[in-house]
Amino acid sequence: MLQQTNGLAALPGPVPPRPALLQRALSALDRHRATIKHRDVIGIVDFSQASRIPRFHLVDVMSGRSQSLLVAHGRGSDPDHSGWVERFSNSPGSAASSAGAYLVGNGYSGKHGRSQRLIGLDPENSNAEARAIVIHAASYVSDDIVRATGKLGRSQGCFAVAQADIAQILGRLGPGRMIYAAKL
Numbered sequence: 001m002l003q004q005t006n007g008l009a010a011l012p013g014p015v016p017p018r019p020a021l022l023q024r025a026l027s028a029l030d031r032h033r034a035t036i037k038h039r040d041v042i043g044i045v046d047f048s049q050a051s052r053i054p055r056f057h058l059v060d061v062m063s064g065r066s067q068s069l070l071v072a073h074g075r076g077s078d079p080d081h082s083g084w085v086e087r088f089s090n091s092p093g094s095a096a097s098s099a100g101a102y103l104v105g106n107g108y109s110g111k112h113g114r115s116q117r118l119i120g121l122d123p124e125n126s127n128a129e130a131r132a133i134v135i136h137a138a139s140y141v142s143d144d145i146v147r148a149t150g151k152l153g154r155s156q157g158c159f160a161v162a163q164a165d166i167a168q169i170l171g172r173l174g175p176g177r178m179i180y181a182a183k184l
Contacts, residue, residue, distance in 0.1 A: 043177070
């Protein structure tokens, strides 16, 4: 639950990726080394955390330093809109998030502005391209939304981030890098 400070909800602070999740992501990076061209920075999404928590971790692989940002999950993963991922799906039309390793593909400008295509590398997310799962900014992802509702809005399965963070995320996770998403 959000803490109250002077009548306003205090946002939870960023938490680095949990060691078990970081290890899984690094194992996926190694497993997909022939496909992942740039291995300096990876994205790790901890879907075990509530959407109000900064759970999209940008990790510098060499130094281990990380930055944590807000990211929404798919409405099909959270049908009651509790703010928690209940299930994953790789099925077209599911509007759910998928777990696994993704190759960051080419950028484009679309309905949500600057966006980045994602290619699923594992059986759990092999339909990512066909489902048009991408990284994009969305108005339902922000500290203000968390303060007002205690959770973020939901995507159609995409990694939706705050408008204020999209340029940085796309700059650091350009084509040829990896995002790993899981729920422990």
